[in-house]
Amino acid sequence: MGYVTLPVFEETGYVVLDPYDQSRDPQEWLDIEFVDWKSSGETRFAPLASAYGDLECNGFWHHNPPKTDKDGVWVEQNIAVAPRLKARAEEPGANIGRCRVIELQPTAYAETLYNLHIDDNNRLNPEGTGWIVRGFFNLTDNPDSFMVLREDRDDPSTETRIPLPAGAQVIVDTQRLWHAVWHPGSEPRYCLITSWESGPELGAYIASRNPVTRIAQEPLDPAFVQSATDEVAARRAARAAALGKPAVDVMSEA
Numbered sequence: 001m002g003y004v005t006l007p008v009f010e011e012t013g014y015v016v017l018d019p020y021d022q023s024r025d026p027q028e029w030l031d032i033e034f035v036d037w038k039s040s041g042e043t044r045f046a047p048l049a050s051a052y053g054d055l056e057c058n059g060f061w062h063h064n065p066p067k068t069d070k071d072g073v074w075v076e077q078n079i080a081v082a083p084r085l086k087a088r089a090e091e092p093g094a095n096i097g098r099c100r101v102i103e104l105q106p107t108a109y110a111e112t113l114y115n116l117h118i119d120d121n122n123r124l125n126p127e128g129t130g131w132i133v134r135g136f137f138n139l140t141d142n143p144d145s146f147m148v149l150r151e152d153r154d155d156p157s158t159e160t161r162i163p164l165p166a167g168a169q170v171i172v173d174t175q176r177l178w179h180a181v182w183h184p185g186s187e188p189r190y191c192l193i194t195s196w197e198s199g200p201e202l203g204a205y206i207a208s209r210n211p212v213t214r215i216a217q218e219p220l221d222p223a224f225v226q227s228a229t230d231e232v233a234a235r236r237a238a239r240a241a242a243l244g245k246p247a248v249d250v251m252s253e254a
């Protein structure tokens, strides 16, 4: 039967929307409560919606009873101090699963490649319903940082880098594209991440914000890319050896 998907994601798996005027909003991410949650890179997360409303960030499918990444329950203590962030997550009118703010410490390019992963958003998602995609609304101004996307984790020619100034709005099929953020800054980066169900509401929201499905790329220095690639291969091999598994089976968690 398959899932309800949006045609706008078909070609590249991502869409960049009109930027949001972040400067008019309070910096609510400084007031919410973060929990340690290891994702890709040096991170903490502040949940706005979790599986059952608790201040935690686990995948909904790990709970009892398990659920798919929909029908998130607002975390009262955080939404009480972040009404704008909640409103932005609700703006598309689509079903919301996990909704959280990520805090990411500065990350080098090689680290980013090592952190590339795909998400597991659609585990337990019943066929015939909407495919889960994830919105990334950049909160801090990081014009020299990039959302790095790859169709093939190990093929640099499939890479897209989307710059992340304040107000950048990107929606990604993160179960299709390998992704991680390259953040060479000196301060942490903050971003609102929301799981949304594909359907007419999300489709209309995207259509109303001048969606762009392919971003022109400034090529990176091939020697820089090769050096980072070599470093990742060495790190993967070392980790695999430590775990006693083949390197191909080892990847960072979503």
Ligand SMILES: [Fe+2]
Pocket: 117, 118, 119, 174, 179, 254
């Ligand atoms: Fe992810």
